[in-house]
Amino acid sequence: MFVLTIDQTGSRATTDRVPELLHLLQPVHAVLPWERSVGDEAQGVIAGADDVVEAVMLCLRAGGWYVGIGIGTVERPFPASPREGRGSAFVAARKAVDRAKKTGDRAPLAVEGPDGAGEAEGVLALLGRHVMGRSDAEWRILDLLHPGERGTQTAVARTLGISPQAVSKAAARAAWHEEQAVRPAAARLLTWADDRVA
Known part of the structure; x- marks a missing residue:
């Protein structure tokens, strides 16, 4: 199992963004519902590694979050809330989010x-470095692309009133194709680690 503990950066100097985060993560399937754990933190329990990757990338794209991913056990029966959860995955997620706060210029995430x-x-x-570095103009294009779908770049160009070459250049500059190839690799590595939980 995977536990994600997500902490708001600079929360003392900014407004509470946890409701925004919970809305953002709503489409990501969680075994226990996403919810505020304490203060400016949110937590979720996830079974699927693909869902972990999606949640992490959503947080990094939104910016302003430290993401801790804990891999380990979650005691059963599952409680009604992640706040009542116990197990090594919760301990690992706490350690991970604390370490994510010390990553410096790197993407603010850690896996324990x-x-x-x-x-x-x-x-x-x-x-995450690629996701965080994208401009709003690039996201306008990337949000309309569909991996593995023929003709999608031409369709996006038509929708936005730009050339297919502009779409292609934006996708290349933003490393969009590489992201689509790397996401499954990240999920496999998470699954590999999860398979080693005693």
């Missing part, structure tokens, strides 16, 4: 857990 957690963190941080 068994063997494989470090590799998953490295791939997610590289992927």
Whole structure:
């Protein structure tokens, strides 16, 4: 299991953004519902590694969040709320979010857990760097693209009234194709680490 603990950056100097985060993460499937855990933090329990990758990238795109991913056990039966949860994944998520606050110029995320957690963190941080560096203009294009769908760049160009070459250049500049290829690799590394939970 995966526990995500997500903490707002600079919360003392800004407004409370946790409701915005909970709305953002609503489409990401969680075993226990996403909710405020304490103060300016939110937490969720996730079973699928693909969902973890999606949640992390949504947080990094939005900006202003430290993301801690804990890989380990979650005691059963599941409680009604993540706040009542127990197990090594919760402990690992707390350690991870604390470490995410010390990543400096790197993507503000950390992964804690068994063997494989470090590799998953490295791939997610590289992927996150690209996601965080995209401009609003690039996102306008990327949000309309669909991986593996033929003709999507031409359709996006038509929708936005720009040339297909402009769409292609934006996708290349933003490393969009690489992101689509790397997401499954990040999920596999997370799954590999999760499989090693005693």
